[in-house]
Amino acid sequence: MTQVKAIRFQATGGPEVLEVVHVDLPDPGPGEVRVRHRAIGVNFIDTYHRRGLYPVATPCVPGVEAAGVVEAVGPGVTRLSPGDRVVYFCDTPGSYAEARVLPERWVVPLPEPIDFAEAAAGWLKACTAEFLVERCVRAQPGQWVVVTAAAGGMGLLLCRWLAEVGAVAIAVASTAEKRARALAAGAAHALAYDDWAADVRRLTDGCGAHAVIDGVGRTTFHPALDALRRRGLLVSFGNASGPVGPVDLGILARKGSLFTTRPTLFDYYAEPQEFAAGTARVLSMWPKLQVQVGARRPLDAAAAVHAELEARQTSGSTVLEP
Numbered sequence: 001m002t003q004v005k006a007i008r009f010q011a012t013g014g015p016e017v018l019e020v021v022h023v024d025l026p027d028p029g030p031g032e033v034r035v036r037h038r039a040i041g042v043n044f045i046d047t048y049h050r051r052g053l054y055p056v057a058t059p060c061v062p063g064v065e066a067a068g069v070v071e072a073v074g075p076g077v078t079r080l081s082p083g084d085r086v087v088y089f090c091d092t093p094g095s096y097a098e099a100r101v102l103p104e105r106w107v108v109p110l111p112e113p114i115d116f117a118e119a120a121a122g123w124l125k126a127c128t129a130e131f132l133v134e135r136c137v138r139a140q141p142g143q144w145v146v147v148t149a150a151a152g153g154m155g156l157l158l159c160r161w162l163a164e165v166g167a168v169a170i171a172v173a174s175t176a177e178k179r180a181r182a183l184a185a186g187a188a189h190a191l192a193y194d195d196w197a198a199d200v201r202r203l204t205d206g207c208g209a210h211a212v213i214d215g216v217g218r219t220t221f222h223p224a225l226d227a228l229r230r231r232g233l234l235v236s237f238g239n240a241s242g243p244v245g246p247v248d249l250g251i252l253a254r255k256g257s258l259f260t261t262r263p264t265l266f267d268y269y270a271e272p273q274e275f276a277a278g279t280a281r282v283l284s285m286w287p288k289l290q291v292q293v294g295a296r297r298p299l300d301a302a303a304a305v306h307a308e309l310e311a312r313q314t315s316g317s318t319v320l321e322p
Contacts (some may be wrong), residue, residue: 001026005129005322006061006097007302012052013308020299028074028101032168035086036099037119037175040320041065044154044215044238047306053201053239056093062302063095063320067119068108075116077104081128085110089124091266096302098322105272108279110217114286121153121317122291124265128237128283129289131268133165134260134281135210136235136261141166144204144229146212149240150187153294158213159185160289170203170219172196174312190309191242197226208232208256218302230256237263294318 002025009017028034046056046062067087070080081088088107092098110119133139139162142172149172157203162169163186171190173180179190191199200209214220216236224228224234236244252258269275295318296307 002099004098005206006091007063007297007299008059008061009050010059012050012058015050015303015310017050018062018303018306023097026099026101028072028077030072030075031079031104033070033077033086033104033107034072034099034101034103035066035068035088036071037066037068037095037097037322038116039296040322041067041089041120041122041124042096042302042305042309042318043124043318044240044309046093047310048239051291052100053243056157060093061096061100062093063097064093065089065120065124066095066100067123068099068205070107071099073104078106080109082105085112085116087114087119087123089127090216096298096320098300105275108283116298117293118291118322120319122286122289123282123294125157125317126291127269127284128154128265129161129264130278130282130285131263131284132158132165132213132237133161134233135192135268136263136274136280137143137213137233139165139167139211141257143167144170144200144209145210146170146200146209146214146224147182147187148172148173148181148212148224149238150190150218152215152312152314154215154238155182156185157289157291159187161285162186162287163188164288166207166235167257170200171207182301193220197223202269204229210295212233213237213317218244221247224283225251225255225258227251228256228258232256232258234260235260235263240310265285278281296321
């Protein structure tokens with residue numbers, strides 16, 4: 001048993017429910033490892049847990065991603081040893097802490113050229129980009145794919161990944177500065193949110209996009225449908241503006257026999273073979289993704305970081321450092 005500093009919430013709510021505490025961390029059990037964190041990734045899913053959009057047991061230490069060093073291993077652990085540099089995402093929260101214990105199956109050795117902050121800033125997002133582009137959209141060269149919130153850490157990775165596979169990425173972002181960043185990341189076009197569906201149709205000679213990858217949610221759902229061509233695909237993977245809410249499925253027929261899905265990372269990395277193949281693909285793509293740390297903040301600043309993230313005041317990926 002060891003004691004670590006952590007960020008915890010007792011009840012769901014706004015960023016103010018996050019508090020600094022000290023918690024007892026057990027020794028790793030069978031198949032588990034204890035990782036001493038060097039950098040902790042901040043993701044929108046952390047705010048969903050805090051707000052109660054994705055229910056979790058309380059009290060809860062949020063966070064599903066970090067990079068660090070293996071400190072101890074439990075019985076039966078075969079792939080990892082104390083001292084190994086590692087990165088992980090996990091299907092249960094607990095990363096906003098100096099260290100945590102988690103199953104070995106989520107932990108991946110971190111190659112030496114990748115530093116801890118870079119890994120924590122991009123690992124979950126890169127794995128998300130992998131499954132969204134390659135296994136959900138199945139983007140092909142020449143296809144038109146729209147990315148909303150394109151200047152955030154997730155959006156920039158999507159633009160780079162789409163460009164790498166030869167798709168034509170159309171970025172949608174709120175300011176000229178953000179649109180410039182998306183273009184620099186590989187987007188072929190960048191649009192403001194004002195009437196962006198019509199702009200997409202204009203760019204595509206009236207046909208519409210093959211797919212929209214949307215992390216915004218409620219405010220972009222209907223424009224995204226309007227931006228798609230017949231039998232196009234809307235991938236709604238995030239709720240930055242709130243959940244979409246009830247949907248009349250008949251609208252998909254009226255808009256052109258559209259498809260839509262609400263995928264999660266963990267369903268695409270559920271099986272060991274999927275996990276191994278997906279993470280290997282991410283590591284092979286890593287040098288091309290140009291992951292950049294948007295900001296490094298102390299662990300104690302988690303509440304302020306959540307407020308900035310939800311106000312869409314961040315650019316790139318923020319990491320917390322214990």
